[in-house]
Amino acid sequence: MVPARTPSWKSQKVTDKKNNLFRWVFLAITALILINLTTKVPRLVKFFTEPFGSLPYGGNENTVLDTTYRTNFLFVSYLSGQIVFDAALVSYEPKDKNIILIDFDLPNNPDIRKKTNSAFRNVGVGEVQKYFSLGLFVPIDRYIAVEKVDFSDEYIKNVKKSLQVPVVFSKIFSIDEVFGPGLKSNMSSKEFLDLIFKLKGSNSKNFVYIKISAKNLPDNDISTLLQNQLIDNRILEEGATVTIRNASAKSGLASVLAAYVTSLGASVVAVENANEPVEKSSVIIKNEKNSLTSRIETVFHYEKKAREKVDFSGDILILVGKDAIDELTLALPE
Structure with a gap:
């Protein structure tokens, strides 16, 4: 059918x-x-x-965050927006993808805590950023502040782990769950997303935790302890040689900048005093060293010049003018 x-x-x-x-x-x-x-x-x-709230800053406007260099973040733990409870420096080196945490351990370093809080209350977190930058002679690019957090190695590892998981973009909407309560920062959304992307390539084997003990910064023992730890590989490989000439009429300013240049990985071949002071800082180029000159601009501002009829040793001459005094010294008495 x-x-x-x-x-x-x-x-x-x-x-x-x-x-x-x-x-x-x-x-x-x-x-x-x-x-x-x-x-x-x-x-x-x-x-x-408006990705994050902000603390009173009291510093210069931010420069562009370039994570192709070693990038340094100041972590600040605060109480009620009035007192700095603790602080740490987190440094990320993109070439070998290592992370260094320097714990300033403020509860057990009362002198550093006192200076930190004086800077915070009287000027703002920008002055705190400058205090630690001048204390370690490294550029500090951004700050990240949270309420009463202990910056242990476990804290940073947990933050890093949270930022690496595949569902991190869902956590963007509750990012304080990653860093801690009361999150405030001068990072932009683009910078934050770029940081997440960079951290995906790092691992726990490349993590170094250092807790310091000192009465003040800078400190010779701390400088010895951190020697070569915070060098920027991009600048080290460039191999710049530098003469620094103080034309600011303020004693010691060239030595401060020389410490920055050395900690970045360049070689200072001479530190000198100029014959007469000048108002504007400048960099005179004999041989182009763009990595160093671009990075040092995050420490102080200058006018870049082609080689003039100036005699100096090395690839570049940094002439430190009077306009650098505010950028290379603290606003408050030390």
């Missing part, structure tokens, strides 16, 4: 039912996605317009 054929109108009806079912399922899924996005849109807008 020949099987009875299903009428075409019945087949069409079954097909229509299936299509309607798929349509309703699709609409339901779309509605759920839209509802989910609607609840997250305010957070998304806030993240890309």
Whole structure:
């Protein structure tokens, strides 16, 4: 017997039912996605317009954050926006993908804590950033502040681990769960996302934790302890040789800048005093060393010049003018 054929109108009806079912399922899924996005849109807008709150800064405007250099972040733990509880420097080197945590251990270093809080209360977190930058002779690029957190090695490892997981972008909307409560920073959204991307290549084997003990910064023992730890490989490989000439009329300023240049990985071949002071700082180029000259601009601002009729040793001459005094000294008495 020949099987009875299903009428075409019945087949069409079954097909229509299936299509309607798929349509309703699709609409339901779309509605759920839209509802989910609607609840997250305010957070998304806030993240890309005002990603983090900020503390009173009192410093110079930020330069561009270039993570192709060794990048240094000041972590600040504060209480009620009035007192700095603890501080640490987190340094990331992109070439070997290592992370160094320098714990300033303020609860057990009362003299450093006192100076830190004096800078914080009287000027702002920008002055705190400058205090630790001048104390270690390294550029500090951004600050990240949270409420009453102990900056142990476990804390940084947990932050790093949280930023590396595949669902990190869902955590963008509650990023204080990663860093800690009361998160404030002068990082932009783009810089933060770039940091996440960079951290994905690092691992725990390249993590170094250093806890310091000192009465003040800079400290000779600390400088010896950290020798070569914070060198920037990009600048080291460039091999710049530098003469620094003090034309600021303030004693010791060239030596401060020489310590920065050395800690970055360049070689200082001479530190001199100029015959007369000048208002504006400048860099005179004999042989281009763009990595060093670009990075040193995050420490102090200068005018770049082609080689003039100036006699000096090395590839570049840094002439430190009066305008560098504010950038290379603390606003408050030490």
